[in-house]
Amino acid sequence: MWSLFVEGLSHALSLMAHGLGGSFGLAVIALAMIVRLALLPWTLRLAEQGWHRQKTMLALKPRLDALRELHGKDALAYACAAQALHKEHGIAGGLGSGLLVTAVQAPVGAGIYAAIRQGLAGAGSFLWIPRLARPDFLLALTVAALSYAAITLNPAMPAQVKTLLQMLPVLFSFLMVWHLAAGLGLYWAGSSSVNVLQAALLRRRVRCIGTSRSAG
Template identity: 70%
Template sequence: MWSTFVDGLSSVLVQLATWLDGSYGAAVIALAVLVRLAMLPMTLKNAEQGWWRQQQLLALKPKLARLKERHAGDPAAQAQAMQALYREHGLTGGLGSGLLVALVQAPLGAGIYAAIRQGVAGAGSFLWIPKLARPDMWLALVVGLLSFAALLLNPAMSEQTRTLLQWLPVVISLLVVWHLAAGLGLYWAGSSAVNLVQMAMLRRRVRSRFVGAV
């Protein structure tokens, strides 16, 4: 079943390349954008719910501090009181929608990466990249910049957290893409570009719908 799934994705890439004047690199980017755009409503909703939950937790911080002080000598009672407070304000574990997104993305992403890995062996050049089967430093830099820009637009990160962590996704992206075949790096770049759009949309929705209510 898995090989059939990967072969089907490989066929999609070949068809996209045919439509895009034989460019396998353009086909990889197109597939990345199409997949992320198809999942955009789900991922945007999940990100929005995560931001809203974070704001609720921040609002409850004084009450949580009082509960910890009241039940300082009884961890079990403290945990029960905290759970009761969360239920009172409609706060759940926050894993439902996020887990659903992960369950959809993980096998799809693995299948697409396997399909691209099969196809790059026979792929040629794209833009400045001489061979899609080899890593490319400039592509790694592009992905790192896209990750950095998305982080700056993420409204779920406080200024302090953003300062502490702003270079972590950039460094990870640089190191990973630098060692990947450029064809796989192009898929990462396309996904990162859509993620940047998602963060911009989330920032706008947060400002227009929630900031006045918090």
């Protein structure tokens, strides 16, 4: 079953490359963007829900602090009171949908990576990259820059921790792509570009919400 799935993706990549003038690299980027754009309405909605949850939690912080002082060292009593407060304001765990998205993305991503690996043997060059079967330093820098842009644009991340936290995924993405075949790095780049789009759309929605509340 898995091999059929990978073979199907590999065939799709070959057809896309043929339709794009024989460019395997362009086909990889196109496939990555198609997959992420198909999931964008879902992931954007989850990101907006996460932003609303963060804003609500920030507003409830004084009440949570008061509950912590009230219950002292009784951790169970505090947990029950905090849970009741969260429920009162419609704050759920928020993990179910996120896990479902991961459950969908993980096998698809793994299958695409396997299909790309199969096609790398016959892949040639792309843009400045001489061989898609080997890592490329400039591509790693490009993916790191896209990761940085997505995190910087994300309004759900508090400004006081953004500088510290944004460097970890940026560094991780750079090191990973630098040690991957460039063909796989191109998939990462295509996906990261949609992440930037998602962060920009979320930022726009947040601004619209703020504007409408101010007008009201």
